[in-house]
Amino acid sequence: METIRQAIEKNELLNQLLDAIGDGVFVLDLTGKIVAWNSAMESITGYSFNEIKGKSCRTLKFSYCFGRGCPSGLHDCKILKTGKTTPTECMINHRDGHALSVSKKARVIRNNRGHIIGVIETVIDLTELKNARLKMEEATRRLGELNRLGGIIAKSQVMQNVFSFIKASAAGETTIFIQGESGTGKELVAGAIHSIGERRDMPMITVNCSALSESLLESELFGHVKGAFTGANRDRIGRFEQADQGTIFLDEIGEISPYIQLKLLRVLQEKEIERVGESKKRKVNIRIITATNKDLKSLVDEGRFREDLYYRLKVFPIFLPPLRDRREDIPLLVNHFIKLNNKISGGTVTGMAKPALKVFMEYDWPGNIRELANAIEHAFVLCVGRQIEPEDLPVEIIGQNTICAEPCRSQPVPAPSGKKQRQPLERDRLLSLLRDSGWNKAEVARQTGFSRAAIWKYMKKWNISMKCEE
Known part of the structure; x- marks a missing residue:
């Protein structure tokens, strides 16, 4: 009878299919030895197929199998009796010694006569998911501290939804768009997002875009070099550079001119700025949060706001309800x-x-x-x-x-x-x-x-x- 190892070795298409799967996949023969190992398993565990081939899955030291640690051999494993397992969260050992959080499941492989000839297992790396979960928990804790300090005062369901969005934003670097009437606390929400995010120890710079003319706003945001215009008697760093590694909050974004809209679009696309009067490009690593009390979509429809910029800004929208609705x-x-x-x-x-x-x-x-x-x-x-x-x-x-x-x-x-x-x-x-x-x-x-x-x-x-x- 052909063994599972022989079947896999002679089937090139099967090997290609295993490597095309995004999750980790490996196959055991009836002696409990590894006979197939896809590239995703190499990425997850650090072991190449040549290193792991012929070894037992005990090499990975799965921490949880059928309610206990990894058994001494395949015939002690309940998989041969149950035929399959449900997804189980457990820990395994990486090649360099550190532990990984994974989800694993397994099922037996049968030939065309119904005889068991091996076991196939899938492994999903939960490390990123775990990290994101920890960040969310940390964000929740920090948001609770902000509430106790009077940062955001609310118990209504609509504001609980806002809190959920704030917490969700802490785990990423996504551009945030806050919309709400004047006086609803848009700057407070921006501050909360920054305070519970990964950049909380870096500066948060706030710019009111409606308070300055186009030329002054350009200089305020991008800075200028000496001699760029009348009165520019020295180099001046702009707000984007001041916010480097941190967060910039652009309030009343609906008020900026088409020219500033174009320059902001370039910042979002290229992550770099040019000071006024200078052609040198300067890289900036910033998170951008914008806010408005206007309906930007209506401004887009009227041709007063760039559509490409609108969609760049509105990656993660947060709507702040008026007080009459809470x-x-x-x-x-x-x-x-x-x-x-x-x-x-x-x-x-x-x-x-x-x-x-x-x-x-x-x-x-x-x-x-x-x-x-x-x-x-x-x-x-x-x-x-x-x-x-x-x-x-x-x-x-x-x-x-x-x-x-x-x-x-x-x-x-x-x-x-x-x-x-x-x-x-x-x-x-x-x-x-x-x-x-x-x-x-x-x-x-x-x-x-x-x-x-x-x-x-x-x-x-x-x-x-x-x-x-x-």
């Missing part, structure tokens, strides 16, 4: 910003009254988290008790609601006997009242209906000192 996060954000303002101002505000929180929950927040943070800061100026009340909130927020507790600026009520009715206080009016009262804050408080503490906070907010001569 209202369950509002109480968390309120508590966070109250704690933050207490720390900054030395205040003693313990929270927000239910009527005020209801106003927050029903407001549409066109300015998103940034607007909420400003609203809490505004409330700290007016709040005189331990809790923020509706009357402490900005008029544009309470003006949309009819549920404010009295007194509410959007719905004036008669002032209690002996007290002044509050009216919106502006800087010029406050200055005038302070001058007329000889800078007596108690008197101004009586005239306006605000507390002395509120008057003092207004003065601090508008940078009015007791010696102001305006």
